[in-house]
Amino acid sequence: MRPVRSHPIHSARRWFRDLPIRRKLTATTLLVSTTAMLLTAVPLVVGDLHRAQRDLLQEMRGLAAVVALGSAPAVAFLDPYAATETLHTLSADRRIRGARLLTRDGQVFASYVAPGTGVDPFRGRAGLSGADDCGVPRFSVGRLFLCAGVEVGGQSVGSLELVADLGFLQAHVHRQIGIAVGVFLLALAVAWGLARALGRVIAAPVQELAHTAATVTTTRDYSRRAAGEGVGGMVARDEIGALTTAFNQMLEQVQSRDWQLQQHSERLEAEVEARTAELSASVEQLRMAKSEAETASQAKSQFLSRMSHELRTPMNAILGFSQLLGMAQDEPLSERQKEYMGHVTKAGHHLLELINEVLDLARIESGRMTLSTESLDVGAVVAECLELTRAMAGDRHITLVDATHDLPLTRVRADRVRLRQALLNLLSNAAKYSVAGGTVTVSCDTDDNDDAGDGGKKGADVADDTGLIMLRVTDTGPGIPAPLQEHLFEPFNRLGAEDSGTEGTGIGLVITLKLVEMMRGRMGFSSRVGEGSQFWIGLPRVGPGEAQAADTDTAVGYVPAACKPLMGAYTLLYIEDNPANLHLLQELVRQCATESRMLSASSAELGLLLARSEKPHAILMDINLPGMDGFEALRRLRTDAATRSIPVIAVSADGMADQVQRGMDAGFAAYVTKPFRMVEVLDALRAALKVKVAR
Amino acid sequence: MAQGGGVGEYELKAAFLYNFAKFVEWPAAGQQEEFTLCVIGGNPFGAALNPLSSSPVRGRAVVVTRLSDPEEISRCNMLFVDALALDRLPVILQRSRDAHVLTVADIDGFTRRGGMIGLVSEDNRIRFDINTRAANDAGLRVSSRLLSLARRVLGDGTSGTAGAEGVGSGMEGNRP
Numbered sequence A: 001m002r003p004v005r006s007h008p009i010h011s012a013r014r015w016f017r018d019l020p021i022r023r024k025l026t027a028t029t030l031l032v033s034t035t036a037m038l039l040t041a042v043p044l045v046v047g048d049l050h051r052a053q054r055d056l057l058q059e060m061r062g063l064a065a066v067v068a069l070g071s072a073p074a075v076a077f078l079d080p081y082a083a084t085e086t087l088h089t090l091s092a093d094r095r096i097r098g099a100r101l102l103t104r105d106g107q108v109f110a111s112y113v114a115p116g117t118g119v120d121p122f123r124g125r126a127g128l129s130g131a132d133d134c135g136v137p138r139f140s141v142g143r144l145f146l147c148a149g150v151e152v153g154g155q156s157v158g159s160l161e162l163v164a165d166l167g168f169l170q171a172h173v174h175r176q177i178g179i180a181v182g183v184f185l186l187a188l189a190v191a192w193g194l195a196r197a198l199g200r201v202i203a204a205p206v207q208e209l210a211h212t213a214a215t216v217t218t219t220r221d222y223s224r225r226a227a228g229e230g231v232g233g234m235v236a237r238d239e240i241g242a243l244t245t246a247f248n249q250m251l252e253q254v255q256s257r258d259w260q261l262q263q264h265s266e267r268l269e270a271e272v273e274a275r276t277a278e279l280s281a282s283v284e285q286l287r288m289a290k291s292e293a294e295t296a297s298q299a300k301s302q303f304l305s306r307m308s309h310e311l312r313t314p315m316n317a318i319l320g321f322s323q324l325l326g327m328a329q330d331e332p333l334s335e336r337q338k339e340y341m342g343h344v345t346k347a348g349h350h351l352l353e354l355i356n357e358v359l360d361l362a363r364i365e366s367g368r369m370t371l372s373t374e375s376l377d378v379g380a381v382v383a384e385c386l387e388l389t390r391a392m393a394g395d396r397h398i399t400l401v402d403a404t405h406d407l408p409l410t411r412v413r414a415d416r417v418r419l420r421q422a423l424l425n426l427l428s429n430a431a432k433y434s435v436a437g438g439t440v441t442v443s444c445d446t447d448d449n450d451d452a453g454d455g456g457k458k459g460a461d462v463a464d465d466t467g468l469i470m471l472r473v474t475d476t477g478p479g480i481p482a483p484l485q486e487h488l489f490e491p492f493n494r495l496g497a498e499d500s501g502t503e504g505t506g507i508g509l510v511i512t513l514k515l516v517e518m519m520r521g522r523m524g525f526s527s528r529v530g531e532g533s534q535f536w537i538g539l540p541r542v543g544p545g546e547a548q549a550a551d552t553d554t555a556v557g558y559v560p561a562a563c564k565p566l567m568g569a570y571t572l573l574y575i576e577d578n579p580a581n582l583h584l585l586q587e588l589v590r591q592c593a594t595e596s597r598m599l600s601a602s603s604a605e606l607g608l609l610l611a612r613s614e615k616p617h618a619i620l621m622d623i624n625l626p627g628m629d630g631f632e633a634l635r636r637l638r639t640d641a642a643t644r645s646i647p648v649i650a651v652s653a654d655g656m657a658d659q660v661q662r663g664m665d666a667g668f669a670a671y672v673t674k675p676f677r678m679v680e681v682l683d684a685l686r687a688a689l690k691v692k693v694a695r
Numbered sequence B: 001m002a003q004g005g006g007v008g009e010y011e012l013k014a015a016f017l018y019n020f021a022k023f024v025e026w027p028a029a030g031q032q033e034e035f036t037l038c039v040i041g042g043n044p045f046g047a048a049l050n051p052l053s054s055s056p057v058r059g060r061a062v063v064v065t066r067l068s069d070p071e072e073i074s075r076c077n078m079l080f081v082d083a084l085a086l087d088r089l090p091v092i093l094q095r096s097r098d099a100h101v102l103t104v105a106d107i108d109g110f111t112r113r114g115g116m117i118g119l120v121s122e123d124n125r126i127r128f129d130i131n132t133r134a135a136n137d138a139g140l141r142v143s144s145r146l147l148s149l150a151r152r153v154l155g156d157g158t159s160g161t162a163g164a165e166g167v168g169s170g171m172e173g174n175r176p
């Protein structure tokens, strides 16, 4: 056993607690067996010592009695020789160290000292015991002192004193202790061996368990099992066996869970992978579909655009030469021819309008339509549009009412040309589809009191920071039946109007909505059959801070009621692809240059053709024309001797200074920016014609 | 050695007398209440015998009596014969033998003349001779332990308890 250190109890206990279980078992066994052996051996040894002592005492007493008896006559008759002789018989017992006989009065009468005894064993004890107080035997250092009375006939005659050596007794005790220690050591060895053997039985499964648990913990290998003990790895049927079995079962469960979990996660992973693949495949498909659709849409738009352009060129020619036919002074047409001519021109204009609208739509859808927004006065735009609609409305006996007259100055952020296009579209629709004698009213308000959730169409990017200004066009027409309303903004769907004989294309509203959306506005309508319809456009309002940036010319963009007339009969040519601008300028000429006539061409090619054949006094040229642009057209005019001297006035929406400079450098007589200031146009014309006249 | 000091010769001899009584056996018949020690002749002991009467011998009280007439011997158990009675020795021994009386004396040649125990002074010590034949004749048995201490043992071979005088003389050489 290990020596227990002199620590406090609890440290020894801790030491024991931390011992490996096998050591613990060994220690316990050894401790228990040691205790048992000590408890057995100590009383045995002590008892044996006691018994040996008692036996010795008894023996010595007997011996003393015999010697006393034998020496009694010698003492009685004072014969020291005989007495000494008797005492010498004690030499037979080697334990006796010495003996002496004393007379009654305590005189030493005879004595015997065993050979080999160095010192007189009675030294210092002479005369000590009188014959009468010779009683208690005394054990002294290694010696036994014993006394016996010497009697004759019942009468004491003296005493015998005996000294016995206890050395043999000590030797006996030592031998006993030696045997005990030997037995003890042997027993310990056996116990140790047994403890080890048994310890293996008990500790080995526990160690195996602990080892397995540790291995499982570190390697996470749940397929490991704690092995059983002994033959065939059978698990014992004791508590530890139960523990091992339970542990193994636990491991099995953990393993199966682990396996399931792994299966599950693998399945999940596979599923995720599959889904991801599917997803990316479908995304790819979608992308392909989208790009296909885009390609298709672009192809369609391109086709439409090209077709329209191709159609427009001959259309312009038809219209141009129809005009020339009608205006030819030297070969006047007959009344019948004039009527037919009117039909041709009207149909041509319709066709041209259709082509232009398709072109616009194609341009919008292909994203090639660009707008330039600015701060516009709503009242001016409304007045301008009403003016342009007036002729058509008058034909149909429709009254136009401008309800925006009394409003304070209201400005919106929009593209002037496109806003006008949108508003004109609504006005022409209202006039076209109203019954004769009806009224069309244009009103304006802010969207604060716009309570109509009436199927409003909204721009994708509606500006709502400053609110919208609502322009409403209300008619007293037949209204649109509810089931048809959802098809209102479908391209080329005229909701059955194509059978009514009313001219139209079915894409006006679509273009209007697109334009409004591009201007970050909203569009909507409400309609009741038999009562009429209201179409409205909401456009971002311009904040008060921006108002001053706007131009101050309130008479811009529409034909003033009174103008300084352009005197003289001139022939003018306006090369312009935008019908609205064309329309506007035609009105200007009709009102302010009553003696002059104006030709129009919607492309540069047609313009050049007309210029060569008609030799107009002045040409108004749009810079941004489809196909050949204004600069190229001017260059051609200048290279042709017939047209070289005709003054050409540039008309462009591009008012940038460098662009204006570029125009003047190219040789334009003047550079007028759109939207038109009519006075400016007239002044420019006047100046150009004066130069021409002066020349 | 033990005789040194203030202990007188006859005090020792008195103790001897007393001790002799313990190593001799008397015939069982005719024994009295008391143990009677008789002294015949003079009285060399003086008062030395008196202490003897206080301690019993074989359970019997000791009575010390002085005799003048040998006819009175039959009363005694032990008889000390003083030198003054030497002239009547044969009668005394005769009567003693008949009455089973142990005879002790410190007369020279006492045992040779038919006495039983003779006290002798030798080397400043008191020793004794024993005539076993005389004792046997008187019906007394002397303990062998007493015989072993005797300086000389006299007696016939038939007694079995002691050798003849010659044998006894032979023994004398063994004794210091």
Ligand SMILES: Nc1ncnc2c1ncn2[C@@H]1O[C@H](COP(=O)(O)OP(=O)(O)O)[C@@H](O)[C@H]1O
Residues within 6 Å of the ligand: A425, A429, A430, A433, A434, A475, A477, A478, A479, A480, A488, A493, A494, A495, A496, A497, A498, A503, A504, A505, A506, A507, A508, A509, A510, A533
């Ligand atoms: N104010 C209105 N009142 C009644 N019907 C209308 C009105 N505005 C438009 N519509 C109907 O909506 C259709 C589509 O109009 P639009 O896109 O402008 O094409 P279009 O005027 O060329 O026919 C018209 O054909 C007509 O049937």
Ligand SMILES: [Mg+2]
Residues within 6 Å of the ligand: A425, A428, A429, A504, A505, A506, A508, A509
């Ligand atoms: Mg329309």
